[in-house]
Amino acid sequence: MSYTEELGIRAKAAEAAAAGASTLQKNNALAAISKALIANKELIIAENAKDIVNAKANGMTEAKQDRLKLDEKRIEGIAKGVDELIALADPIGEIIGGGCRPNGLQIIKTRVPLGVIGIIFESRPNVTVDAAALCLKSGNVVILKGGKEAINSNVCLGNIMRKAIEEAGLPADMIQVVDKTDRETTTELMRLNGYVDVIIPRGSANLIQAVVKNATVPVIETGAGNCHVYIDDSADLGMAVEITDNAKTQRPSVCNAIESLLVHKDIADKFLPLIAERFKQHDVKIYGCDKTISILGDTVEKSTETEYATEFNDFIIAVKVVDNIDEAIAHIRKYSTRHSECIVTSTLENAQKFQKQVDAAAVYVNASTRFTDGGEFGFGAEIGISTQKLHARGPMGLTELTTVKYLINGNGQIR
Missing domain, CATH: 3.40.605.10 (Aldehyde Dehydrogenase; Chain A, domain 1)
Known part of the structure; x- marks a missing residue:
């Protein structure tokens, strides 16, 4: 035996x-x-x-x-x-x-x-x-x-x-x-x-x-947690900085921390320097697309498919500037592990669109993904976060x- x-x-x-x-x-x-x-x-x-x-x-x-x-x-x-x-x-x-x-x-x-x-x-x-x-x-x-x-x-x-x-x-x-x-x-x-x-x-x-x-x-x-936050063009930038920073740095080694940041092109010039300055406090390493590099300079390393698909569990993040919400949703659908996803926006239409079209166990509007947790949801301790669709999903x-x-x-x- x-x-x-x-x-x-x-x-x-x-x-x-x-x-x-x-x-x-x-x-x-x-x-x-x-x-x-x-x-x-x-x-x-x-x-x-x-x-x-x-x-x-x-x-x-x-x-x-x-x-x-x-x-x-x-x-x-x-x-x-x-x-x-x-x-x-x-x-x-x-x-x-x-x-x-x-x-x-x-x-x-x-x-x-x-x-x-x-x-x-x-x-x-x-x-x-x-x-x-x-x-x-x-x-x-x-x-x-x-x-x-x-x-x-x-x-x-x-x-x-x-x-x-x-x-x-x-x-x-x-x-x-x-x-x-x-x-x-x-x-x-x-x-x-x-x-x-x-x-x-x-x-x-x-x-x-x-x-x-x-x-x-x-x-x-x-679920492994390759989670994202998308900063919409109508986002309150102060709120966006706080949510992004919390979701990445409050405890980066857990599955509900974000691994990628998507930013609308129309606010990228304003937002990216703000979040980069905040990330400096935690020595966050940034991988970014060409547009991100053009804004933040040589402090950013060029991102590839590998970075966008990686759950870092560390003070590392992949950044991409997108043309619109549709590109953000398409990116998330391609790379997400269906755990937790977030949009920061002041537009009701975009908030509703994001929550309807993003396929994940937890989809947030204007709140950190770090809340995907049994205790935070009022369930007590959790056995895990299910990312499948049968029997159980979420905490x-x-x-x-x-x-x-x-x-x-x-x-x-x-x-």
């Missing part, structure tokens, strides 16, 4: 208890996790420090090290996110449809857990807690497979949570963290049919596509971790 099969058997053994747990039991377990995270802050930071040392030795960029790092403030934030889940409505058992048939059969459509969820992710150890807590609240069992860069942090967090929920009266195996870092184990998890009901990848485009192409278990595809909260079951009650009907 393989290592992953053992995980699967243990997960299936915990499935009934997870699905049958009351809201009070699940909330008590979440409260225990939150309390345990705070009580073990020093241990978590010590284990995370090992991952940071390895990251530096392996040449990880500072932006990606930021994704990896856990300090006291971030641990408190993670614990707070768990506490916030307690206040959210439990989706399990919710009646979402049904009625009485002419033959007297009563049919009820209700929400139930997906079952056993496998989550494959990179870098960010907060995902370990966010995902586990969401799965617990929604009555699911979870097997978590993080990247090797966060192995010490992830195993530590997993052990803390397992002990906490066991002490709260739920099976520890509702949460399992894979403690192996080899690719073979990841591949086996993707193909653990019969044990795992769905796989959710979180991370780079390469990771997501590797899972989509190699998994035999059904996959909910979460995936508790409801998106459920499926439906039909409950049929009769009094002897036959067909």
